[in-house]
Amino acid sequence: MASQDLQLVLHAHLNHASVAANPQELTKHLQAFTRDWKKEPSLDQFDAALGVLQEAKRSPNNLEMVALWWIGYVQDIVLSETIDTFSVDLKDALLKAVEPLAELVRNPSATVVKRAVQTCASIYPVVFQICCQESAGLANLWGEYALRIKQVVLGHLGSPNEGILLAICKYMQTVVQIQSHSQRNSMAHDSETLSLNKIPSTHPFLNPTVLQHESDALLRELLSVIQRPMISSTVVTAIINQTSALQRARPQFIPAILGTWTSFLKPSPPPHFTPLQIKFIDKAIRIQLLSISKMQLQPPQLQIVTETLSIYGVKYSGNPLSRSQQQQLLHPDDDSRRSSKRGRSSNNQDSEDLELKRMKQEPESRSTNTPPMSAPSGPPTLPGPPGAPPPPNIPPGFGQNVLSQINITQLPVHHVVDIIFETLAANHIPHLFHSFL
Template sequence: MTSPALSVEQQIKQLDDARKLVLSDANYYPQIIQGILPIVAPPARVELRRWVAEFLAETFASPSIALSQKETLSLIVLETLRALIENPSEDAAVVKSVVQTAASVYPLVFRWIINNPYDTLTWERMLAIKSRIFRIWDSAAPGVRICCIKFAQRVVLVQTKGPDSDPRRGDPLEVSLSMVPPDHKLIPPKSLEAEASGLLDRMLAVFQENISDAVLVDATLNSLSILIRARPHIANKILNVIMNFNPLKQANSPMTPKLRVMVKSMEKTTRSLLVHILKRDPQNPLGPRIQQYVERMMRSRADIFDEASRKRGPPEPTDGLDPAKRQKLGAQVANAAPKFYVPPMTPGPHSIAELFTVTGDEALKAFDVSMLSENLVVKIGITILQRIDADTLNQAIDGIRQRYKSLGASQPELLNPETAPLGVDEDDDDYEPDFSTAETEEQILNKLDLISPEVEKVSAPNMALGHFTLPQPPPLTNSQAAEVGQGTVSRVFGVMQTLEEKIKKTKGGINRLAASSFDRDAWITILTRLATRTCTGLEGAEEEIKAEPSESEQQSLANMIRESLFLYILEDFRKRIDIAIAWLCEEWYNDKVQMKVSGNVVLHYEKWVLKIMDGMLPYLDASDRNVLVRFVSEIPGLSPEVLGRLKGLCRDPATVTIALTSLLFLTMQKPPAKKMVLGVVEEIWDTYEDARPFTLKLFVKYIPGLGERGKVEDDEKRTNGMEAIAA
């Protein structure tokens, strides 16, 4: 006996069980696919064909199946896909799933044909499917057309040149025209590339035609994003077409609700695509143009869709007021803050937190603010106070004031059991004694005689609070003070490094206020003056100053700031040379003032200017001429030691140019130091022979006879050379 035929519902139930099986174990996909392909034969019900087509689309899109297994399965299902899509009366849902499957299968078949050029039958099946999809592209249902756009995007991606597939890159799915040999018989690269170019133009035609179907436009934009990212050589062509597309063009026609939604959708998708491109590639050559397009689109969108609300203006009052005053009164009502209601306190005892809690949200009341850090609470509080409306704040304060008054008025006078008078019990509040005859004087005296003498001596304690003073903190030791000072200085430098340099200089000149603005220059001024003017006796207090600082003085706050400034400058002396000059000017001024107060002082300027030069001179090169010239010309004092550091640069041929240029600048711009500078130039002439040509070129007009001296020395060298050759 033959088993009875199963109904469609029962067959679909069995197919769903098979789907659950392959989802749990991907190894069953080959058996299941080979078993369900006969179901889609022409006599099959449309429900079964829909299920099989949807299952195939789901299978080839699943990431759980290995690439090699997908490639094998794609060869098995090609004939079935061809039969389904070539059926002119096929269901639209079936065609949609078939096109989705073809989009996933096309790169796999293309890779197979690259490696197996003899398989002509497989490639003919794929070409038949591709040709049928391109024919129904413009006439199918909207859902099928979206899948056709996805298939076209996958064909363009495969049939254009891209990066070579490299297993080490972890992207085995990359298939491009670069992998095809030039002499391939089935897939000639030139023909495929031409087909891909024409197909891309067909996709882009949706932006050049007067098409108001937002579904097709959005689908094309979403497909083009992958092409722009994966194929940079065609990205400019795509972007130029998109930026010539105006999604708000349809808004000029009568605006219906449907058209309004469609225009908004196209504008948002276009803008999102371009913004995403700018984020991925900020250095894109078309970046400025894309930015202008996005900004213009946003302005146009605001003008079109916000025009009605702007024209109407604020609502007018509906009472019988003067029409000329209605608009102004409506504006005042619109700007008025809403009434902030603070609920009154319920009867009974309350805590301080309940007194100041004005919100009615129970979840917010239960939040424990102590879990937040102190810095975060301060930031939140400052932000709230900056943005809160003044009227709302005043209403909240008035509500809390009314709460406080109501609590004070309703508070009963309770007796403290510890301080209550003797003989008064709380339970006897309602007791009303009988009025009797007043006791006589004799009875009162008899009662007083019975009281113990010890009780008479007991006096009430003095409950008044005395003057309270906090105890003085323990004094800090020298090491503790030094450690605290070092921490303070480190924090100040940390804040200073986060500040941007001020581009526009202050116009106050030397009379400007220190720290008049919260920027880097203000902090530098504070630090340099803390380092130089903390113990300088600027108020005229004459006191004996030691010639050599003691160990404790060396660890003082001023010296710690000097050390920190020195390290801060050397971290990037080219950009912070202005800080070094400002600091050294303060040190020079400090030394001069101290020398007026007392002759026996410790001078700091010379020490730190030499340390800065020793720190930065080893790192100078020929491109740092302006840095060195600025430093030596703007420091307030020049000494033989400073010029000796410049002389030492002439040892290296790479830095002799900047050293002599700096000395020339000093000769021209600092006449008091001219004699000392020229003396150093003559020492360079006598010491470094390699520096003589450049020295002669720069200083021939400042040192008399330098040119003749050079000629004589050249003649001597020439004579000595000839004598050596003759010998």
């Protein structure tokens, strides 16, 4: 319970918010409440906060702002480590929240719907944990969230809004994970320890078999989302990441999930995806495959993982992938670029050597066909006094025969220099030749 002084402050924030004259003032008081409430989380102000939400319905301009604040407040409550999960106060608060949550999930604002669904996903594990107690009096709480709220949320599964659709898929992942059995090779975390294993065999209303059947059906529904016509790459990538987390928590789902992944891209991806979108989806699958390969897999799971990795050219035997195998899986373009570069380098080297050999032979053949120069007539000309050298006498069309068919930009620098030397020497221009040395 919060201290008396803090309770007074929190109630004052809510009172001021309910009579705020404008949205700016309303936002200020709601933010102040959230800030101070987190200092000592409690349920003392729950009814007053619910009253602010009810009051906001009279002012449509403020309803979305207050609704988002209240949804966040409820989520803070269920995620708080200070509030006792098994307290009567929390159970009562969750029952009071059912009707407002159901209304907000049906709200015309896509932002409100998305946030409400996200909060329902956070509430579901808490409700399951509470209801695992052997008490028939908890059946009402279970019915409100496992039946009523679940039905309202899944009713939006056909929504064209990507944000809402992804929130619902996350909600489905949560339900599937909780309503399934945990196995010995599960990679469990605190949030993943809730499973059908927690239900006592003598529980008055929770039937593990029925819940497992519902979980299997929801998983099939979740995987079918990425097979919808014209589904966006954003949704596909998000579901791949969500179902990857589900595989780590529930390895028994690996065959079904990996089979859906591979059938999505193989033999050919949906035609409406761009090459870049396909590349991102393929990269997401590769990353998740690497994560799954680090698990201790049972024979059926090992078989499907081995087959899937073989599609990507990686040989897998159940042992952790080597560094080179990880590189091959995550960065296949690097290997193809390296092999392509090696092929181009070898081809370029061969063509360069042939070109240089042809260039060397061309001046020799041209010099053998050149008639001998006639001896000069008259007395020899004596050299004059030293001065500036005469301009070089470059023959017309110099270098065109030799260089016309060579792409200089594709040759290494040392070959370019060799070509220059050979050309200058072959055309008998020694003063330019020696100026390069």
